[in-house]
Amino acid sequence: MELTLNVxxxxxxxxxxxxxxxYHVDVEPETxxxxxxxxxxxxxxxxxxxxxxxxxxxxxxxTMLVNGRQEVVCLMPVGKAQKDDExxxxxxxxAPTVKDVMYDAKRFIWDKVNSFSPGVVFNGVEQVTExxxxxxxxxxxxxxxxxCDQGCTVIDVNxxxxxxxxxxxxxxxxxxxxDGRAKERVVEAxxxxxxxxxxxxxxxxDHCPFDIDPTHRIMELRDRSVRLGVKSGTGNRQAARHYNxxxxxxEHHGWLDERNVAIQSYGGLIRGGLKMMPTGxxxxxxxxxxxxxxxxxxxxxxxxxxxARYREVTRTER
Amino acid sequence: xxxxxxxxxxxxxxxxxxxxxxxxxxxxxxDIEVEELTDxxxxxxxxxxxxxxxxxxxxxxxxAEQMGLALMTICSTCQGVIxxxxxxxxxxxxxxxxxxxxxxxxxxxxxxTTEVKHFLWVLVEDVGLDELKALxxxxxxxxxxSPFYGCYLRRPADVVGRRERRTxxxxxxxxxxxxxxxxxxxxxxxxxxxLTINEPNALAMTAKHTGEAKDNGADAMVTPCPLCHLxxxxxxxxxxxxxxxxxxxxxxxxxxMVGLALGLDPKGLGLGRHFVSTAKIVAQLEPVExxxxxx
Numbered sequence: 104m105e106l107t108l109n110v111x112x113x114x115x116x117x118x119x120x121x122x123x124x125x126y127h128v129d130v131e132p133e134t135x136x137x138x139x140x141x142x143x144x145x146x147x148x149x150x151x152x153x154x155x156x157x158x159x160x161x162x163x164x165x166t167m168l169v170n171g172r173q174e175v176v177c178l179m180p181v182g183k184a185q186k187d188d189e190x191x192x193x194x195x196x197x198a199p200t201v202k203d204v205m206y207d208a209k210r211f212i213w214d215k216v217n218s219f220s221p222g223v224v225f226n227g228v229e230q231v232t233e234x235x236x237x238x239x240x241x242x243x244x245x246x247x248x249x250x251c252d253q254g255c256t257v258i259d260v261n262x263x264x265x266x267x268x269x270x271x272x273x274x275x276x277x278x279x280x281x282d283g284r285a286k287e288r289v290v291e292a293x294x295x296x297x298x299x300x301x302x303x304x305x306x307x308x309d310h311c312p313f314d315i316d317p318t319h320r321i322m323e324l325r326d327r328s329v330r331l332g333v334k335s336g337t338g339n340r341q342a343a344r345h346y347n348x349x350x351x352x353x354e355h356h357g358w359l360d361e362r363n364v365a366i367q368s369y370g371g372l373i374r375g376g377l378k379m380m381p382t383g384x385x386x387x388x389x390x391x392x393x394x395x396x397x398x399x400x401x402x403x404x405x406x407x408x409x410x411a412r413y414r415e416v417t418r419t420e421r
Numbered sequence: 422x423x424x425x426x427x428x429x430x431x432x433x434x435x436x437x438x439x440x441x442x443x444x445x446x447x448x449x450x451x452d453i454e455v456e457e458l459t460d461x462x463x464x465x466x467x468x469x470x471x472x473x474x475x476x477x478x479x480x481x482x483x484x485a486e487q488m489g490l491a492l493m494t495i496c497s498t499c500q501g502v503i504x505x506x507x508x509x510x511x512x513x514x515x516x517x518x519x520x521x522x523x524x525x526x527x528x529x530x531x532x533x534t535t536e537v538k539h540f541l542w543v544l545v546e547d548v549g550l551d552e553l554k555a556l557x558x559x560x561x562x563x564x565x566x567s568p569f570y571g572c573y574l575r576r577p578a579d580v581v582g583r584r585e586r587r588t589x590x591x592x593x594x595x596x597x598x599x600x601x602x603x604x605x606x607x608x609x610x611x612x613x614x615x616l617t618i619n620e621p622n623a624l625a626m627t628a629k630h631t632g633e634a635k636d637n638g639a640d641a642m643v644t645p646c647p648l649c650h651l652x653x654x655x656x657x658x659x660x661x662x663x664x665x666x667x668x669x670x671x672x673x674x675x676x677x678m679v680g681l682a683l684g685l686d687p688k689g690l691g692l693g694r695h696f697v698s699t700a701k702i703v704a705q706l707e708p709v710e711x712x713x714x715x716x
Binding site: 256257259260261264295296299300302303304305306308309316318319322325326329330339341342345346349350352353357358359360361364365368369382385386389390391392400401402405406408409410412413416417 | 431432434435436437438439459460461462463465466467468469470471472473476477480522523526527572573575576577578609610612613614615617618619621622625626629655693694695696
């Protein structure tokens, strides 16, 4: 089929009206967008810059926007990608652009992955079952294509957030039965822009093309972190304060004491109280808050018993 | 008559009393009868580890099961967290573990049969859009509403269930005579989960969504999630200041929008309790010939 590839051209500076160059190619419908781009580079324009490596969906390098949607383009046939025999190709928006549609992979993913300790640190467990390894194998399907970033609500406002792919890499080690550094790893992952900054919006799971379900992996990493007694990194204690205040409130009252959780999360009665003062006064004026003490729910003692039982059940791994 | 075990959640009993007040009035008009669960715990809101929130939610599900009723929520987060727990508890082995280790002490057992439904879904699936339309006393004509779902009513797909649930707010808005003003972030995070952990992230999200609704010409945003309301309404002024712009976008709870169309009094629906003024919305409302009392 005859196609026109409209590929974004230009340097590092992006703008809404980036210019696109039209390349005409004659390829089979099942030819991948990546192969079509390689054909352009080899036959028409050696200056066209894009990333790509394995060509079979293994390396995750050739991620770009195809008609506005992020794809691993070696897995995307032109026949499927085209609209009226045209395909518009742009660089991903979640990393600096180097040239044309080539993104800065270091800023995009490698700096983030490298901020966590690498490699399994052997703990002496020599034999593991397939069942124990299965969640690790699933996490290892990740090619770092970063399509999860397209949905991520945090990346959308803060490019420094480690993101689902890098946090999934931490999961891979923490859940490996042969690794002996789980606690140190969840502390690293718990620093600012890490696992506690995830807003569990489940977008990453909606976007991942390799069925890794990254949001679930992040939430499991948080659950494991709590079991290991770690509720934040060393540099962002407010994450742990928030968790502890929330837990105390539900454990002792059966339900949430929002006022107190907010005050405790922001640093306790004085610092948190001052921070919450304007909002609190405005809420009082509007009848959204009151000054009465937070009352226990009728089932509070049963909820408290569940917490006690939870501590007994999970005690062995603490 | 539709009957449900009612799980109001913490926020409608705390910082968003107007949600509880408005849903009660609207349920009366829609012939939804509920039995409120008063002795159950907070869902954990995705904050607490599932190792403790699953037992708490299994207990809630077991109590609704004993009543022989589906569980109705009025918060996207409660819905998503209890819904996800219900899905995990479909696994007989896991359910047996939770029953034995946690619920048995109280003489409870969860058999895995409780359906968990948000009020939004009840409106469309149980009350029905035709019935809702027939009850409209004050069509919201000429008013534009941007839907804002709350993450947990959009994802994960296996917890949310039917795909069409992702467009129910739009359908309801149209049935009530209002105009849908779409925004790209309607299914995104409002920022609330990050508010006490990474405030700049939270405020940037809030400014983005409320700002987009404003730029697209909405008169108000409408949400079925009180946590989104706390963020989009309560933090909007700070978010707008951080984004260096003016927004002033009123945020309505879903039952407030429904209640206005059904002819209820804006004050009684708690529109005066919001941080961002709803006065412009109220001023646009047509008078209802005869005041409708919910009681």
